[in-house]
Amino acid sequence: MPDNEKTGSRSKMKDNFKYEGDGEMGRIMSDFLMYNMREGRGMSEAAKPVYERRMWDDDGSWIEAPSIRGVVNIGVSITASFLAPGVGGALMGAALNLVDDAMFTAMDVQNGVMTADEAWVSMGKQALSSVASAAIGQIGPTGDAFKALGAGAKVGLTLGHQVATNTVTGAINAIEYSSEGGWGYNGEAFRESVVGKQALAGYVGSVAGGMVQHSIADSSLFGFVGEDYANGMATATMAGNLVRMGTDYAITGSTSINLANINGVGLFEVNLGRDGIRGSISSGGYDMSMGTIINSIKGIGTLQTSADIGKKFDGDLEVAMRGLSSYGLDETDEYFRQLMNGEAEITIADGDGTALTEYDAETQTKRTRIDHAGDGQFAGIQLGVVLAHEAFRNGIDDGERGQQIETSEAVFGHTVAAGMAAGIYGDSSISQAMLDEVELLREAQRTKDFSKFSAHVAANYDSSKDYWKLTAEGELINDGDGWLRDENGDLVRNENGDPIGANGVETGLLNILYGGTSGRSYDNFSDEEIATAQQLMVQSGMTSTDVPMHERMWTGNADNIHVPGLGSVPVNLTALNMGKKLDMNSVMSKTGDSIATEAFVNYYYGEAHDAAKSGFSQLSSAMSNVPLTAQGRFGRLSATMTDFYGNGSAVAQKLSQEYGLEGEDFFGPSTNDKHSLGMHKGNDFGMPEGTAVPSIFSGVASVIDRTDDYDPLTGEDSSGLNVQSRIGFTFEDLFIDTGVDSNSMHFSSIPEDLEVGSEISSNMTIGYAGDSGASDGSHLHQQFTLRRGYGKPATMDQANPYRARQNSFLDFVGAPLIGAS
Incomplete structure (x- = not known):
C-alpha cells in the first residue's frame, strides 16, 4: 500500500463540518464534501437579490460580510442620530428604518422573493411591533421623572417594560402568513420570545x-x-x-x-x-x-x-458639593478646593434661601452661612447652585462698583450652574426662580442683549455687602485696577514712596513685574516684556479680545468672547477677569530678578525666614525651590534677615544677662503672654535711672512721647516717656515692615535727635531708664504688639497684610503663631 494511503490518522473538516476519515482518502473525501458545501452556499447566495448578498467572500474568516441592506440600515440609524440626537434620534431612526424596510420589501416583491400579500403582512407586523414598543416605553415615569426614581424602582419598571415588550411583539411576530399556506400561528416562536x-x-x-x-x-x-x-x-x-x-x-x-x-x-x-x-x-x-x-x-x-x-459631608450638602466640583468655573473649582481643605467653612440652617459669606481675617477663613429653603429630592441640587453663587463672593466690602461687579458675576455663575443642573436632572430639579434666571440668560445669549438680565440682577440681589476674600500671601490677584494694593485696598509703595503700578490692568502689571515702577507708560516696555506679562495673565485664566498683542483689551465690554460652557458670547471683561490669580512660580521664573521688591519679599518671606533662623544651614535646601532668575535676590534677602535676627538676639541676650529675668530667657516659653495686647504684657528690667536703653531690633520710630502726664485716678498715660517703633529691616532700599511694634516705656529722657520716622538700628540707644508713668522705680518695660494694616489701628474688620511676617517673628521668638490654638 502506498504511503499516502496509510490508515491510522484522522482528518477534520473546516466550516463547522467534521468528518472522520482515514489517511489520504479521508482527506480527499473531506475536501470533496467541503467544496460541495461551499458550492451549495454560493449557489444559494447567487439566488438572493443583490442587496441581500454578502459584500465579499467571508469563507474562512471570523468576520461575517454584511449585505447592502444591513449597511443601509446602519447608515439610516447614524443619519437619524445626527438629525435628532437622543430620544428623538431613536424615534426618527425607527421611522426611517420602517421607510427603508418598506423600500427593500417592495424590491423583494419585485424580485419574487415574496408576494405582495406577504409583503403587506410583513410590513404590518413591523409597524405594529414598533408602535407597541413605543407605547409600552411610555408606561410609567419617563425622562426626568424616571431619573427621580430609586434604583429598585428603575429596575422594576425596566423589567416590566421588557416583559411586556417581549410578550406583545412576540405575539405579533408569531403570526405567520404565506400566499400558499395562508394564515398560521407559531406558538414555539412566541414561547421563545417570552421565556x-x-x-x-x-x-x-x-x-x-x-x-x-x-x-x-x-x-x-x-x-x-x-x-x-x-x-x-x-x-x-x-x-x-x-x-x-x-x-x-x-x-x-x-x-x-x-x-x-x-x-x-x-x-x-x-x-x-x-x-x-x-x-x-x-x-x-x-x-x-x-x-x-x-x-x-x-x-x-x-x-x-x-x-x-x-x-x-453628608445629606444635601454632599450632593451640593458634587455639583460644586463639576460646574467647571474657576471660582467654583477654587471654592470646592477650599471647602475640602478646610480653608473655608459652611453652615447650613433652615431658612428663606438667603446666604452670607464673610471672611475672617484673623484666621484667614472664608465662612458661609446658608439659610437653606430647599426640600425634597432635589434639595441638594438647589443647594449646589447656591454654593456656585457664594463661590464668587469674597466676604469684604469692595465699594459700590466692586460690589455690583461681584454680584453680577455671582448671579451669572449660579445661573450657569442652574442651567447645567436642569440639563441633567430636568427643570423640576431647580426652583422656579432659578429656572426663570436660566431662561433670562439663554435669551440674553440668543439676542446678545444682556440688559434684561442685568436689570434682574440689580433688582433682585443685594450688592451693598461683599462676602468673600481671596487671601494672597505673596500672590498677585487681578482686582480690576492697575495699581498694586494690599488686602485692605491701600496702595503699596516702592522705595521712593511712589505707588507701584499704573492706570490699566496690563500696564500696571508691567510696572509691577519690571522694576516696581510708578506710572511708566506702556510704550516704554519691550515686546518681550509685554508678551511675558500677557502670557502670565492668560495662564491665570484671564481673557482678552482676540487682536494683535499691542491692542488687547482686558477690561470693559467685548463681543464674541469664548466662555467655557457658553461658547462665544458678549461679556464684560472686567467682571470676567476679576479675582484671577497669577501663577507666582511662573512669575518668579520669568521676572524674579525684576519684580517689585515688596512683591518679591512677600512671596519668599517664609522661606527666607527659615533659612535665616537656621543660621544659613537651610539656605541650600531653600534655594533649590527658587527659580534660577530669583536665586540671587533670595540669597541677599536671607542674608539680610539673618543679620536682622542675629543682631536682635544679641541685644536681647545682653539685656537678660545684665538685668536678669530671674533665670528666664528674654525669648522664652512665656513669650506669647508677655508680647501681646493686654494689661502689663511685656518684660520689666530693673535698671538704674539714666541707664542707656538699646533698641533690640531695627526699625522705624512711629511714636516719640516725651511727656509724663500719668493720672493715677484714670490710669491714662501710664507708659510715661516712651518710644514705639515699627520693627523691620531694609532690603533693596525698601523698609520691610514685620507688622510687629516695639514699645519701650518709663524713660527718664529720650535722645533729642530721635524723631518719628527716624531709622533705628539694633543696639542703638533709644532712651534712658527712669520711673515715669505708672512705675514703682526705675526700670524698662519692653513690650511687643502685633499690628493690622499699614499703620492703622487694630480693628477686626480689616485684613491683616502682615500675618505671614508676624508669624515668622513669633516663630523666631518661640511664641504661638496667629491662629494657633
Whole structure:
C-alpha cells in the first residue's frame, strides 16, 4: 500500500463540518464534501437579490460580510442620530428604518422573493411591533421623572417594560402568513420570545446589571453635572453591562459587544461564544468602543471625588458639593478646593434661601452661612447652585462698583450652574426662580442683549455687602485696577514712596513685574516684556479680545468672547477677569530678578525666614525651590534677615544677662503672654535711672512721647516717656515692615535727635531708664504688639497684610503663631 494511503490518522473538516476519515482518502473525501458545501452556499447566495448578498467572500474568516441592506440600515440609524440626537434620534431612526424596510420589501416583491400579500403582512407586523414598543416605553415615569426614581424602582419598571415588550411583539411576530399556506400561528416562536433562553438572559441581566448600574449612579453620582456626570455614568453603565454580559454568557453560552460606533450607533459587533468568536458589521452588542472605555476610566476619578466628598459631608450638602466640583468655573473649582481643605467653612440652617459669606481675617477663613429653603429630592441640587453663587463672593466690602461687579458675576455663575443642573436632572430639579434666571440668560445669549438680565440682577440681589476674600500671601490677584494694593485696598509703595503700578490692568502689571515702577507708560516696555506679562495673565485664566498683542483689551465690554460652557458670547471683561490669580512660580521664573521688591519679599518671606533662623544651614535646601532668575535676590534677602535676627538676639541676650529675668530667657516659653495686647504684657528690667536703653531690633520710630502726664485716678498715660517703633529691616532700599511694634516705656529722657520716622538700628540707644508713668522705680518695660494694616489701628474688620511676617517673628521668638490654638 502506498504511503499516502496509510490508515491510522484522522482528518477534520473546516466550516463547522467534521468528518472522520482515514489517511489520504479521508482527506480527499473531506475536501470533496467541503467544496460541495461551499458550492451549495454560493449557489444559494447567487439566488438572493443583490442587496441581500454578502459584500465579499467571508469563507474562512471570523468576520461575517454584511449585505447592502444591513449597511443601509446602519447608515439610516447614524443619519437619524445626527438629525435628532437622543430620544428623538431613536424615534426618527425607527421611522426611517420602517421607510427603508418598506423600500427593500417592495424590491423583494419585485424580485419574487415574496408576494405582495406577504409583503403587506410583513410590513404590518413591523409597524405594529414598533408602535407597541413605543407605547409600552411610555408606561410609567419617563425622562426626568424616571431619573427621580430609586434604583429598585428603575429596575422594576425596566423589567416590566421588557416583559411586556417581549410578550406583545412576540405575539405579533408569531403570526405567520404565506400566499400558499395562508394564515398560521407559531406558538414555539412566541414561547421563545417570552421565556426562551435569550429572553430569560435579558430579564436576569436587567435586574442584576440594572441594580449595579443604578445603585452606583444614585449613591455616588447624584449631584454631578457636565463631563463629570457623563463620565461617571459611563463607568456605572460599563459596570452594569459587564454584569449583563456575564448573565448572557451563563444562560445562553454567548454574549455580544460592539467595538466601534458613530454618534452612539454601533458599527462592529463581536459575538463571544463557547464555539468561538465571530465579528460582523452590525449595530448590536454592548458598547465597548474605545471612547466608551476611556470615559469609563475617567469616570473612576468622578467616583473617587464622590468618595472624598462623602468623607467630609453628608445629606444635601454632599450632593451640593458634587455639583460644586463639576460646574467647571474657576471660582467654583477654587471654592470646592477650599471647602475640602478646610480653608473655608459652611453652615447650613433652615431658612428663606438667603446666604452670607464673610471672611475672617484673623484666621484667614472664608465662612458661609446658608439659610437653606430647599426640600425634597432635589434639595441638594438647589443647594449646589447656591454654593456656585457664594463661590464668587469674597466676604469684604469692595465699594459700590466692586460690589455690583461681584454680584453680577455671582448671579451669572449660579445661573450657569442652574442651567447645567436642569440639563441633567430636568427643570423640576431647580426652583422656579432659578429656572426663570436660566431662561433670562439663554435669551440674553440668543439676542446678545444682556440688559434684561442685568436689570434682574440689580433688582433682585443685594450688592451693598461683599462676602468673600481671596487671601494672597505673596500672590498677585487681578482686582480690576492697575495699581498694586494690599488686602485692605491701600496702595503699596516702592522705595521712593511712589505707588507701584499704573492706570490699566496690563500696564500696571508691567510696572509691577519690571522694576516696581510708578506710572511708566506702556510704550516704554519691550515686546518681550509685554508678551511675558500677557502670557502670565492668560495662564491665570484671564481673557482678552482676540487682536494683535499691542491692542488687547482686558477690561470693559467685548463681543464674541469664548466662555467655557457658553461658547462665544458678549461679556464684560472686567467682571470676567476679576479675582484671577497669577501663577507666582511662573512669575518668579520669568521676572524674579525684576519684580517689585515688596512683591518679591512677600512671596519668599517664609522661606527666607527659615533659612535665616537656621543660621544659613537651610539656605541650600531653600534655594533649590527658587527659580534660577530669583536665586540671587533670595540669597541677599536671607542674608539680610539673618543679620536682622542675629543682631536682635544679641541685644536681647545682653539685656537678660545684665538685668536678669530671674533665670528666664528674654525669648522664652512665656513669650506669647508677655508680647501681646493686654494689661502689663511685656518684660520689666530693673535698671538704674539714666541707664542707656538699646533698641533690640531695627526699625522705624512711629511714636516719640516725651511727656509724663500719668493720672493715677484714670490710669491714662501710664507708659510715661516712651518710644514705639515699627520693627523691620531694609532690603533693596525698601523698609520691610514685620507688622510687629516695639514699645519701650518709663524713660527718664529720650535722645533729642530721635524723631518719628527716624531709622533705628539694633543696639542703638533709644532712651534712658527712669520711673515715669505708672512705675514703682526705675526700670524698662519692653513690650511687643502685633499690628493690622499699614499703620492703622487694630480693628477686626480689616485684613491683616502682615500675618505671614508676624508669624515668622513669633516663630523666631518661640511664641504661638496667629491662629494657633
